[in-house]
Amino acid sequence: MCGITGWVSFDRDLRSASHTLDAMTETMSCRGPDDRGTWTDGPVALGHRRLAVIDLPGGRQPMTLDTPEGTLALVYSGETYNFTELRSELTGRGHRFRTDSDTEVVLRGYLEWGEALPERLNGMYAFAIWDGRHRKLVMVRDRMGIKPFSYYRTADGVLFGSEPKAILANPLARARVRLDGLRELFAFVKTPGHGVWDGMHEVEPGTVVTVDRDGLRRRVYWSLETRAHPDDRATSIAHVRTLLDDIVRRQLVADVPRCTLLSGGLDSSAMTALAARQLAGTGETVRSFSVDFVGRTEHFVADDFRATTDTPFVHDVVRASGTEHQDILLDSLALADPEVRRRMITARDLPMGLGDMDSSLFLLFKAVREHSTVALSGESADEIFGGYFQFFDEAARKADTFPWLVHFDEHFGDDVGVLHPELRRRMDLPAFRRDSYAAAVAGIGRLSGESDFEYGMRKICHLHLTRFVQVLLDRKDRASMAVGLEVRVPFCDHRLVEYVYNAPWSVKSFDGREKSLLREATADVLPQSVYDREKSPYPSTQDPRYAAALREQTRELLADPSHRVFDLVDAARVKHVTERDTPQNSTASRRGMERTLDLALWLDLYDPEISLT
Numbered sequence: 001m002c003g004i005t006g007w008v009s010f011d012r013d014l015r016s017a018s019h020t021l022d023a024m025t026e027t028m029s030c031r032g033p034d035d036r037g038t039w040t041d042g043p044v045a046l047g048h049r050r051l052a053v054i055d056l057p058g059g060r061q062p063m064t065l066d067t068p069e070g071t072l073a074l075v076y077s078g079e080t081y082n083f084t085e086l087r088s089e090l091t092g093r094g095h096r097f098r099t100d101s102d103t104e105v106v107l108r109g110y111l112e113w114g115e116a117l118p119e120r121l122n123g124m125y126a127f128a129i130w131d132g133r134h135r136k137l138v139m140v141r142d143r144m145g146i147k148p149f150s151y152y153r154t155a156d157g158v159l160f161g162s163e164p165k166a167i168l169a170n171p172l173a174r175a176r177v178r179l180d181g182l183r184e185l186f187a188f189v190k191t192p193g194h195g196v197w198d199g200m201h202e203v204e205p206g207t208v209v210t211v212d213r214d215g216l217r218r219r220v221y222w223s224l225e226t227r228a229h230p231d232d233r234a235t236s237i238a239h240v241r242t243l244l245d246d247i248v249r250r251q252l253v254a255d256v257p258r259c260t261l262l263s264g265g266l267d268s269s270a271m272t273a274l275a276a277r278q279l280a281g282t283g284e285t286v287r288s289f290s291v292d293f294v295g296r297t298e299h300f301v302a303d304d305f306r307a308t309t310d311t312p313f314v315h316d317v318v319r320a321s322g323t324e325h326q327d328i329l330l331d332s333l334a335l336a337d338p339e340v341r342r343r344m345i346t347a348r349d350l351p352m353g354l355g356d357m358d359s360s361l362f363l364l365f366k367a368v369r370e371h372s373t374v375a376l377s378g379e380s381a382d383e384i385f386g387g388y389f390q391f392f393d394e395a396a397r398k399a400d401t402f403p404w405l406v407h408f409d410e411h412f413g414d415d416v417g418v419l420h421p422e423l424r425r426r427m428d429l430p431a432f433r434r435d436s437y438a439a440a441v442a443g444i445g446r447l448s449g450e451s452d453f454e455y456g457m458r459k460i461c462h463l464h465l466t467r468f469v470q471v472l473l474d475r476k477d478r479a480s481m482a483v484g485l486e487v488r489v490p491f492c493d494h495r496l497v498e499y500v501y502n503a504p505w506s507v508k509s510f511d512g513r514e515k516s517l518l519r520e521a522t523a524d525v526l527p528q529s530v531y532d533r534e535k536s537p538y539p540s541t542q543d544p545r546y547a548a549a550l551r552e553q554t555r556e557l558l559a560d561p562s563h564r565v566f567d568l569v570d571a572a573r574v575k576h577v578t579e580r581d582t583p584q585n586s587t588a589s590r591r592g593m594e595r596t597l598d599l600a601l602w603l604d605l606y607d608p609e610i611s612l613t
Helices: 018-026 083-092 102-120 164-168 179-187 233-251 266-280 311-321 338-348 356-368 381-385 394-398 408-412 421-427 429-442 452-481 494-501 516-521 528-532 544-558 571-579 587-606
Strands: 002-009 035-041 044-050 063-067 070-080 123-131 136-141 150-154 157-161 200-202 207-212 215-220 258-261 287-293 324-330 374-376 486-488
Touching: 002 018, 002 070, 002 123, 002 164, 018 035, 018 044, 018 164, 035 070, 044 070, 044 123, 063 102, 070 102, 083 102, 102 123, 102 136, 102 207, 136 157, 150 164, 157 164, 179 421, 179 429, 233 266, 233 494, 233 516, 258 266, 258 356, 266 311, 266 374, 266 381, 266 516, 266 528, 287 311, 287 356, 311 324, 311 528, 324 356, 338 356, 338 452, 338 587, 356 452, 381 452, 381 494, 381 516, 394 452, 421 429, 429 452, 452 486, 452 494, 544 571, 544 587, 571 587
Parallel strands: 258 287, 258 374, 287 324, 374 486
Antiparallel strands: 002 044, 002 157, 035 044, 063 070, 070 123, 123 136, 136 207, 150 157, 150 200, 207 215
């Protein structure tokens, strides 16, 4: 797991641009605290920051391979979980390896199979290969988009990086956000390939982007396709379990300490229990970590969104699976610390406005990193198996919009209300969401004879797997890599995604509950309490001190009416948000303050040009 960056300029020799390459590379230092490397050759310059996970001494990058026709050079971020099998196949084809790293397997795999390589990979990855034989750059992203990958076209080539900050460190990149970028920030709808920053794009999941003198070409090597599901319920349950056992086994491979992130929900509990059972066979004990807030378990108040607190269920899993566990307790005032906010905005390069849910994730990962380098997470199971409220809500099922937006403001609060009315009018988020929804559902295949209800549920599943999950995966990657922690997501294995996506809803939810397939596939390793537990989202603090700290910081900002943030937000509306409601502000009030503070800090840190065109 690492940070990659690079620059291709067909009209100049980049060997004289080492200072700029160094600056681009150093922006990735958090992603790769263990090592750095750069490589230049004529029109190409590559930079790499390494988090060493497999083959600690042998996996240095950029990694090169000389051929009679020219040099191949690779910068790679991620993990290839089937690298052992690929290595054996390549060895059988005559390749001789210098290292034990999966990086060299990818490089030699490209030498053998060229741009057909990605179809053979199982993993999470973003990598770029300079092919000196054909003077072209090949950029590849994993099927689910687990690892981020941005690029920026220039007059004679391209800039790229794991994160936008690497690209913005190059003087050729203009730090500007236009109206379409602002829409991306506020709509909670992820447009595939959109980079928010003007001129910046993302390599889309399951895509190869090739750049040479003739321009830029895209090839989709994987997408979520509709297929008939051949198996009955019992066979489906058994196959899901077989896949999960294989996935967890592969993703436990590391040469550094690893652990699991345990919330006490079905997803992380199943993943932790399977990992514990597999490692027990080798005499190892799984380490697990959970997050909670000081006093939350004792003073928890149930609401329509969260019926139970996590800790009792976490401890049931710990007892059942025998993990070596640690509860990470966060103080609510730490969540409001402006330094933590700064770290998260810097990690994400954007003001996403998720407040304490971002801050707590960062602080959790920071604490876990003191003990482990690799963590397995239950992320994405809700999207794959159908775990969210909106999968079962009739209004969300019937709405001609993204289903998570139907009750979004009710659950998370409206942060658009603090914007200037004229800006809201120009953004026209309702129209943007309508257009985005129409584009998203246009290509979803329908099986012959599929009922309207089953097809409707297929659309909801497809939207979550191609739009919603991208927001969460990016958030988790940025927060974890900001502290040099590699988070793996077993439920994003493309084999599992393809299989469960195509299972009919009548199989996914055969007992009318969320994630029935996953629950039954792992029933033998789950405590009864977790088996019976209803879905509970990622925790949010209920401590009134958090809202009080937000109010104080917002008032300090309001005392500086010349701040650039008031070009975007309406000071009178922000003031109203800080003064209304009880000392424990409503969700809407909190969200408005969080978004305002995020925007202000982002403007201070990045000084972007805002263009409302």
